[in-house]
Amino acid sequence: MATTLTAAPERAMLIGGEWVAGVDGIWTDVVSPGRRGTVLAQVPEGSAEDADRAVRAARAAFPAWRALHFKDRQKILLQIADALEEHAEELAQLTAADTGNALRTQARPESQTLVTLFRYFGGVAGEFKGTVLPAGDDQLQYTRREPLGVVAGILPWNSPLMIAGMKTPAALAAGNTLVLKTAEDAPLTILRMAEICSQFLPPGVLNVITGRGPVVGEALLVHPDVDKVSFTGSTGVGRHVAQTAGQRLAHVSLELGGKSPNIVFPDAASAENIEATAAGVLLAMRFTRQGQSCTAGSRLFVHADVYDTFLAALVEKVSALKVGDPLDEASDMGSIINQKQYESVLGYIESGKAQPGVDVALDGTTQDFSGLDGYYTGPTILGSVANDWRIAQEEIFGPVLVAIPWRDRDEVIAMANDSHYGLGAYIWSNNLTDALDTAHRVESGWVQVNQGGGQVIGQSYGGYKSSGIGREFSIEGALESFTQIKQINVKLG
Ligand code: NAD
Secondary structure, eight states: OOOOOOOOOOOOOOEEEEEETTTOOOOOEEETTTEEEEEEEEEEEOOHHHHHHHHHHHHHHHHHHSSSOOOHHHHHHHHHHHHHTTTTTEEEEEHHHOOOOOOIIHHHHHHHHHHHHHHHHHGGGGGGGOEOOOOOOOEEEEEEEOSEEEEEEEEOSSSSSHHHHHHHHHHHHTTTTEEOOOTTTTHHHHHHHHHHHHHOTTTTEEEEEEOIIIIHHHHEEEEETEEEEESSOOOOHHHHHHHHHTTTTTTEEOOOOOOOOOEOOOOGGGGTHHHHHHHHHHHHHTTGGGTOOOOOOEEEEEEETTTTHHHHHHHHHHHHBBOOOOOTTTSSBBOOHHHHHHHHHHHHHHHHHHTTHHHHHHHGGOOOOOOOSSSOOOEEESOOOOOTTHHSSSOSSSSSEEEEEOOHHHHHHHHHHOOOSSSEEEEEOOHHHHHHHHHHHHHOEEEEEEEOOOTTTBBBOEEEEETOOOSBBHHHHHHHHHHEEEEEEEEEO
16 A cells, blocks of 8 residues: 655646635645555645536646737747757656556657647647638638637546647647646646647646546536546547537547557468567557557467467567566566556456467466565566457457457458457568558558557557547647638628
8 A cells, every 4th residue: 555655745736727625625645656655746636626627727828829820839849849849858758657558669659749739739720721712803711720629638547648739739739728637547648748738828828637537537528618528548538528518519529449450461371481570569569668658569369370470479579578677778568557557467367378278379468576665566468368258359458469260351451340349550571462451351441551669640540449539649630620610601792
């Protein structure tokens, strides 16, 4: 059990440009998942009244913010990008402590992505524009892209800075004001990000509230003055968000869970390619994020002819990952976020190991972490899995990869699509027909061929099926997600 250290600082919420406690005066410990004895800080346990205060502050700031010339918003977002860059290492260290994500492999790239996102959306701020119809000399017919108003951004804990970066600069560039609701388990980097932003933004343009989802999050869903809910989190909560905010016809976009396929064709496991493919699958599975990624390629389909050799090469690579303290430069993988998630991951591993015929290719639960005080487990690979087992169908959100052999392209595409998720997909082949036929037929919003890295700034990103609705990441996606079109027809002369 974590003990509250009296030295743990209080980190207040940002409402209307002021740093405030919750109206109820309750503070909650934020415990570092990689060092369970360390209380990093205390944050307010926000209430519905706090959510209302934040929405009212955002509403009050909206008219002046939307009225600015785009160059003024652009200038501010670019200043923020520079300031975030100056503090990138501090943000990376804080996110490693806050989330348990390893500093070198995950936290540093994440804080850099945040900077790039502010720079990107600051740069394209002038693109939130309308069109003019050539309707004859006696008519002026044009559209304006107008901001929606107050956007509520609800964040998950797994990569808070990156997800906040996917929402904040785009929403602000378009002229909206924002209320961010941090995840219970990882509020600190978002509060620090807001502190940096608030040096440049007028009061109320960006507000950040902390607290529990069913309380402050729910209050944002039902608030009549929230024009859009931009939600990233689990499919279960996402469904509730869609119902509740949809009930009052608020705009909603949802970035939800996944169970993405990695599909390895025989040529990708040839002597010359096997090394690169194994490294790519390791990356795509997001092992270095403890598998706690919505886009983790957590179902590995390997052609039966190369199944044994490929699995052996992958196991060799994955077993070399060093699991350790997130703030240790030597760590490739850090800690799972909390006790509940840790137990859930171990439960999935146990259920997989109990299946008849399963091949435990790598068992991360046998690693010894007695020198560490956190939620640590090594990477696990379970082979000879059937696609209808629980471990192949449900999002584990942990470092657990299931491997499934296949023989025929139609068969593997059918198996890949036999999932209610449809977020990412990774295809490994140099044969154009195999690669592109599969890429076109797989039911996923984002497909990569022969690479397994993360989202590229400016690309379209979002889910098919139960993995979500909406695209916010690209400029086109941001136009659709953070503005509404007004048509104006003028008779001239
Ligand atoms: P979660 O759904 O439990 O929580 C997400 C957020 O919703 C938190 O801030 C939580 O407090 C809030 N919330 C909970 N109940 C609420 C309610 N009734 N009303 C309003 N808000 C409420 O998800 P999590 O455990 O924080 O994150 C992990 C999940 O997020 C995984 O399923 C993962 O795949 C998904 N995710 C998706 C993406 C993506 O881009 N598609 C990115 C990251 C994470």
